[in-house]
Amino acid sequence: MLRGLRARSAVSAGIALGLLLGAAQAQTVQAQRVPRLTLTLVGGSVEVLGRIWQQARQAQPVTGALRTGTGRAVVGGLSSGKAGQGSLGRGSLGRGSLEQGSLGRGSLGRGSLEQGSLMLGSSSVMRVYNDQPDVQSGRFYVSGQTQFYAFGRHLATQGQVRVDASGASQRVAVIAGTLRLSPSGRAFTLNAGQQYSFQTGKVTAFRETDPWYLSRFIGEGDAVLQASRGSVLTGTDPAHFRSAEIGQVFGSGVRLKTGANAWAEVGFSGGGYLRLQADSQLKVLGVEKTDRGREVLLQLESGSAWNVVQKGAGGYQLSTPTVTTAVRGTVFRVDANGLVKVFDGAVSLPSQGDAVVAQGGQRETAGNLGDLRTDALDTFNIALDAERARKTVLEVPPLTQVQGLRLAVTSNPGTRLSVQIGGHDYAVSGQDGAFAFQETLPEGRYDLVVRAERPEKTVTLDQTLIIDRTPPSLSVTAVTVNGATFTVTGTVSDTFTAWPLLSAELGGQTYTLHACGPFAWTLPLGPPPADLKTLKISAADDAGNRVYAPLP
Template sequence: MSRPALSSLMIRLTLLAAGSVLTAAQAQTTPQGGSRLSVQQASGRVEVLAGTTWQAQTAAPLSTGLRTGTGRATLAWGTGRVVVGSASRLRVYSGEADLQEGQFLLQGPVAAFVLGRHLMIGGAGRVRVDLSPGGSTQRLAVLGGEVRVSGVGRAFTVPAGQQLSFTTSQLTAFTERDPWYDAQFVGVGDARVEGLLGPVELRRTDGTLRAAARQDDLAPGEALRTGAGAWAEIGFTGGGYLRLTEQSELGVLAVEKTSRGREVTLQLRRGVAWNVVEKGQGGYRISTPVVSTSVRGTVFRVDADGLVKVFEGEVALTSSGDLALGAGEQKRREQAAPGALQLDATDRVNQALDTQRARPLVLSVARPARSLTVIDLPVTATTQTTLSATARDRRGRITVLGVIPGAAAGQFTVRSALDLPEGEYLVRVRAERYGAVKVWAARVSLDRTPPRATRVQAITEGQVLRLSGRTSDNSGAALTLNVVFGTGTSTQTVTRRVEGDFQVLLPALPDGTPLRLSLQDAAGNITDVPLP
């Protein structure tokens, strides 16, 4: 046999071998007995598509589509598995999962579609697929084994430790930084408005808008947006917060409680988000239309146009092949490599707000008189403090005096309703700020009944004016007797403390001098006392 013929035979044998490998891979990913995709386990909010509407997952077989809010689902495909993360969505095509958006873990043997490609994963294969909202991250990464990818005119194999960008079709090295699937789902976490200033709106899942308020809980699928000169702070289960600067919009996709802390998934649609992520609190992911990040404890800023700045810790840019961005670095969308951090006015404002937020909670209430006609308490508290006040009577009945949401100013006034019945009350003022709480309490008496005077006499005896009579009051305490004599600029007032039967001696007044008496109790109620 000539050398050219031998070469031709070797090429033909190589092609046949490749074909046999592909056939074996297909055999490994074919479910036994023609079984179809089914829901094996579901936790949290998991819905399936029934016709044109989404309904809570009830049936195990899956033939249409599935989506999660804050929740997870495990789908079976023969002996293979598809783990669906929070805020994710897929449809069923030809009995296989067609991944649309979110995070997924594929454990072989399993086959699936993603963005027009077909994936075949053998029994040893473990593959994660990340499809962030807006498309800033679209990739698969092979954690174990390998995955056969076909579609768009070619087929190839991606080995363990490599990742494929569906956007550029490039293969690069992969190091796991965000193993969200290793954290067991425990329950739904909280995202709550902890502070705000200026016009801030909350968009509900049905599209309606209303003014946001402190302590508003943000459900998955809801969004917060700020107006000119405004900002809003969102706190998360386990600690950490995000500050949304002016003219920005943020969607909360999911907040999970997990065995590793919690997992937060956010979407910044426009504007700037300042992030302070507590260390040791699970995962934290925020995506924009052009960049996506993944962190587990750091202080950083993300702009919707692709700018990322890191002030503490480290941020993994999943949209840039998991490029690690460290403290003191920043990267713009168009930059190939990180650059040195450069502070601007937005950074300085947020650093100042962080300092303000870190201040301890202060609550100071001016102690009131023991007896009052109305509860009117001047209060000083740290900014962004929510105050609430109650009054409890002797029978244990509690009246809410009012709730004052936090504001920029630290001066407040707590007032009672004017129709609160007379009597003794235990007044409590509660201050809450970013989870810290302080309480002030005092006993007061409400008294709106004027004091009374009987048998009052004013008798001049030589050089002495003798005033006498009997007083009574609801409080049972001493009263103030005001003696006013004279007119115009020559008017003089003398006060004396009296209680019950009283007698007051004063210098005698010239004949014809006007004389007026009044009584005042501790609450400030005044009674004019007529003279005989």
């Protein structure tokens, strides 16, 4: 019996020891699964994926995926261990499955990048794989001694690199330090001033011309519909597009679509505009406000876009299915098939190793560079730019006191004219700069505001308007003859005209006098056959209302 008891005690002790070891192992596994990646800074629209997409917050762990709308995020805690080799499958969190979100605003400073960190620009997506970032789409800046994945490959850096993964751009470039990567199982090192194309597999020289990551993110900028012609639709889902309205602000992820013989002009915070051509579709990826201007990110999904980017206003990137352009001040045209024409300044092509298309040049659809050749679409847009640059003209006939309001207004073609009377807005008809307005208003005094609105060139005219349809009050009490003269005595007054105009008609002659209240008006009889029986006395106000007084 004692032997059995000892055996049972040994078994119990073994079970207890096993439970303790199992608990310790479980704690070790749990400790190993503690996420290392953490959001160190959040600015603008940033969402993190747990079970569902949720608004991101600073110091929050990143275990699933991260995405930005118009905003930036910095992820810290990146691994600095020895780089591995091999490839990585995209899995269920591929590019097509990660859409953009829109959440609260914030601020982000350039001085916040610590060792082992990754910054996501606007409209960017990354997932977490093996506790390391796997960049999916957008643009990224990696700093420090760290590891990450890009386009299914493992990379390790000691320095600063940028990754472009939007539109036709699929590259990694070394800004400082080194980068170790191993495409196709062959490992090699890139040094500062070099870049690698994941599309062509080529290493080329790199010179930074678009350091978006050095600017401090301040907040979301605006993309506003400033002018349009014809059918223009907008929305996030093409299946539920609706008509776009002048002044409408387009947020991250919004699309703009034009019909046949239509165009739409979108202006951006800080200046500059894009004119979407007929039968085209554009997606706004983001417009950032930064301490260096604004950063505009656009995607031309089909058709053609004419771009006027002000120098010194900040960065501007337009991607198509075949080419990506990056500029900081120029006039150029981009077609979705890859055609790029430069009319002023220069355009860099990150998707082609930062090849530069200078003024007077163009990139053909096949990718080669050549001399600029203009066509009818170019001529059309040059003419629209010239008209847009003209001074705004607003000609309104002088109005002070009238019986009814009728306006014939002249302004520039394409002007959006508005009339406000007494704080109320009224519709105006017309086009091509010729407008007409007519409204029946009660008698009274009004503030009239006529506004001619054009992109960045609005002119406003303000004046006081009196609507008056009632003639003055006039009475004649006596007409007295004194030799060769006669005197008319009476009273006159008017609600809106301080000094009505008296008129006396006699013998083919007309005499006038401004008067208010009681008056005694002496007039010549004139030569025969002047006859007081034909005398007419009247009064008129400034609106043209006239009344005749019966004579005693």
